[in-house]
Amino acid sequence: MYNPFKRAQSKVKRQIRRNTAAAVASMFEPFRPPKPKTKRKTTKTAKPATKTATKPRARASKASQTAKTPATSRAKTTTPRGASFKRGVHVCEFGQRSFNLYTPVSAKTATGPLPLLVMLHGCGQTPDDFARGTGMNVLAEEFGFLVVYPAQERRTQIYRCWNWYKRDDQGRGQGEPALIASLTRRVIAENDIDPAKVYIAGLSAGASASLIIASAYPDIFAAVGAHSGLPVGAAHDERSAIVAMQHGAPGDRNLVPMPTINFHGGSDKVVHPRNGRFVASRALEPYSHLPKSEKTGRVPGGRKYVKTMHRIGKGRSFVEQWVIADSGHAWSGGNAAGSYTDPDGPDASRAMVRFFLRHRTTVKRRSAAPA
Numbered sequence: 001m002y003n004p005f006k007r008a009q010s011k012v013k014r015q016i017r018r019n020t021a022a023a024v025a026s027m028f029e030p031f032r033p034p035k036p037k038t039k040r041k042t043t044k045t046a047k048p049a050t051k052t053a054t055k056p057r058a059r060a061s062k063a064s065q066t067a068k069t070p071a072t073s074r075a076k077t078t079t080p081r082g083a084s085f086k087r088g089v090h091v092c093e094f095g096q097r098s099f100n101l102y103t104p105v106s107a108k109t110a111t112g113p114l115p116l117l118v119m120l121h122g123c124g125q126t127p128d129d130f131a132r133g134t135g136m137n138v139l140a141e142e143f144g145f146l147v148v149y150p151a152q153e154r155r156t157q158i159y160r161c162w163n164w165y166k167r168d169d170q171g172r173g174q175g176e177p178a179l180i181a182s183l184t185r186r187v188i189a190e191n192d193i194d195p196a197k198v199y200i201a202g203l204s205a206g207a208s209a210s211l212i213i214a215s216a217y218p219d220i221f222a223a224v225g226a227h228s229g230l231p232v233g234a235a236h237d238e239r240s241a242i243v244a245m246q247h248g249a250p251g252d253r254n255l256v257p258m259p260t261i262n263f264h265g266g267s268d269k270v271v272h273p274r275n276g277r278f279v280a281s282r283a284l285e286p287y288s289h290l291p292k293s294e295k296t297g298r299v300p301g302g303r304k305y306v307k308t309m310h311r312i313g314k315g316r317s318f319v320e321q322w323v324i325a326d327s328g329h330a331w332s333g334g335n336a337a338g339s340y341t342d343p344d345g346p347d348a349s350r351a352m353v354r355f356f357l358r359h360r361t362t363v364k365r366r367s368a369a370p371a
């Protein structure tokens with residue numbers, strides 16, 4: 001039968017495809033690597049030498065110089081002698097990914113197994129870049145733990161984003177969650193790792209993926225850290241991902257108790273800050289009657305923040321939520337040597353490590369793997 005609207009319908013479909021492609025491109029635009037700046041050649045003109053009376057510049061004290069930014073943002077990013085930052089490739093039935101594994105100097109003299117932290121980078125980043133920006137290797141030396149940085153492949157996702165918004169990458173025994181879990185088990189098996197102290201954290205897409213992986217594998221991970229991410233189930237395809245990033249999405253109900261620490265910039269234009277509140281509220285669902293306490297503060301010479309803790313008495317927090325005023329889509333307190341960092345914010349890396357090391361899995365939890 002002749003359809004008089006066929007041409008108009010085809011035109012509308014083409015327009016929808018173009019709009020969707022443009023929306024997806026704009027969603028990932030903040031993750032494109034910046035274009036190199038070109039210096040303009042300028043001609044210098046000789047100025048007549050004149051003597052002017054100048055006051056001697058007062059030299060600031062070391063205390064005032066170092067108090068402006070957190071320790072991680074000033075830390076050296078070089079690997080110390082005796083430590084190693086090696087690259088490897090992991091292949092399993094769920095795919096293949098390269099990774100970097102940092103082993104601190106203390107691993108050689110440790111009297112017992114060490115904790116392990118899995119770090120998932122954000123879009124447009126690499127393991128080396130993420131390690132520099134977060135300064136997590138520096139903290140690995142200070143606290144004594146190993147760090148593994150899986151790398152997203154460009155052929156898998158053109159912007160190197162973890163596929164947190166795809167249905168096939170949102171559950172146990174499938175896709176990227178199963179691949180990261182397999183890599184984690186390998187690192188545990190090949191190194192002297194304490195299986196009770198294994199943690200995962202990430203930024204942006206890496207944060208969203210970390211939350212999915214932690215909830216899917218509570219038998220492996222004792223706690224999770226998310227920075228500028230979205231809750232589990234916030235999206236199931238590219239279109240819903242755009243909506244969730246721009247406006248926020250509550251995600252799925254959480255039935256798995258998982259200690260969670262979450263950071264989010266109050267002025268994040270890439271992932272709406274509302275998502276940070278949803279992450280915290282979902283993390284609280286499996287816990288009943290956790291008293292809430294709130295603390296406001298400011299980094300010396302830096303940003304204000306609000307820290308909300310949910311804990312029993314003065315014990316360890318089970319859920320922590322940090323909101324950094326006027327901060328954007330960047331790792332708070334990070335080192336400027338890496339991309340997407342905000343050196344003026346509170347030290348997210350140190351706060352996460354402190355939070356992680358107070359939690360551990362039990363033998364019962366590690367042996368009772370969910371179906």
